[in-house]
Amino acid sequence: MRHGKKINHLSRKKGHRDAMLSNMACSLIEHKRINTTVAKAKALQRYVEPLLTKAKNDTTHSRRIVFKYLQQKEALSELFRSVAPKIADRPGGYTRIIKTGFRLGDGAETALIELVDYNELYLNEDSTKKTRRSRRSRGTKKSDSSEE
DSSP states (O other): OOTTOOOOOTTSOHHHHHHHHHHHHHHHHHHSEEEEEHHHHHHHHHHHHHHHHHHTSOOHHHHHHHHHHHOOHHHHHHIIIIIHHHTTTOOSOOEEEEEEEEOTTTOOEEEEEEEGGGOHHHHHHHHHHHHHHHTSHHHHHHHHHHHO
């Protein structure tokens, strides 16, 4: 029985799995989105989100802890310089997994995992939705009652 075992082993030993997730996390931070299988994307999401939370606090201690997992100076500097300020006000949910179908060779289910704040399509949609919400008649009633 596998009660309480939350980690997906991905058919790899611990050293291989840790190295693979570290490399995938560095690629995700560098390129902002990567294509992989759904199982690896879910494992990567659980691996990288605590690192992104740590990166919001730019101290020497948090840099050393994140470097222990990433092992690449370029990815670390990219994370703390450009990614962390963009996600500073977000309370969580820094990555998004979008399923993209099945791979031709072996039929594995593939997915696109990306950093949420770096997709221009979703950002433009959100900004138009916000402007529509502010134009509702309900919003003008509140402003009229506050003036009186």
